[in-house]
Amino acid sequence: MENVLVAGANGTTGKKIVNLLKSSQYFEPVAMVRKEEQQEQFEKENIKTVLGDLEKDLSHTVKNIDKVIFAAGSGGKKVVEVDQEGAKRLIDASKDANIKKFVMLSSMGADNPEEANDLKEYLKAKHNADEYLKSRNLMHAIVRPGSLTNDMGTGKIELKSKLNKQGSITRDDVAQTLVRSLHDDAAINETFEIIQGDTLIGKAMDGKS
Structure with missing residues (x-):
């Protein structure tokens, strides 16, 4: 079993990721949360937690961690501090800790934020974080949903x-x-977009292996 740190575990998507990992035969989730009171809901389910603030040092959060999913977001409040610099901080900590793979939840439009009408600042922050991840020589997958x-x-x-x-x-x-992107044989150093479709996720991902 590989330990997977989930940044943004307390978010709507983050909780879904943690639950999927919990029922997986390959991965063990470690929920990264910002406040102590957020730990209890996970610990009740016997899910490990770690306290981590994306605006501060994160080196302790990646101890004994094999892989990382970054699903954190500031909800538009601190796009540079959290969505951009927070992501970079966790990427650096992961690189220093020899993390095997870093999976980034990005967004459609992050490849070309200047073209966006709304959410331009958010998409710019995501773009900068994505580009930084690509530059760090860390095995990664960047997933850009609609x-x-x-x-x-x-x-x-x-x-x-x-x-x-x-x-x-x-x-x-x-x-x-x-x-699915966490697996060693899937989406190796790939960036791709996803929307609702007709192809089963596993099959759609096969083209990315």
Whole structure:
């Protein structure tokens, strides 16, 4: 079993990721949360936690960790401090700790933030974090979903390096794609976009192995 640090574990998508990892036969989740009172909900389920603030030193959060999923977000409040610099801080800590793989939850539009009408600052921050991850010589996968919905997951997506169209996708299916991306034989140093589609996630990901 590999220990997977989930940054942003307390978020809507983060919780789904933690639950998927918990039921996985390959991975053991470690929920990274910012406040002590956020730990209890995970510890009740026998899920390990670690306290970590993306605006501070993170070297302790990656001890005994094999892989990382970055699913944290500031919700638009601190895009530079959290979505950009916080991500960079965790990337650096992961690199120093010889983490085997870093899976980044990014966003469609992060490849070209200047073209965006709204969320430009957020997309710019995500773009900078993604580019930084690519530059650090760390095995990674960068997953860029369309707009997120809270509908039930279908287990099916459309996946391409660049989709050239807008679309939405459920948080369930995003979480599944991120967890699938953790595997050593999947999405090696790949960046790709996903929206709702007709192809099973595992099969869509096969093209990325």
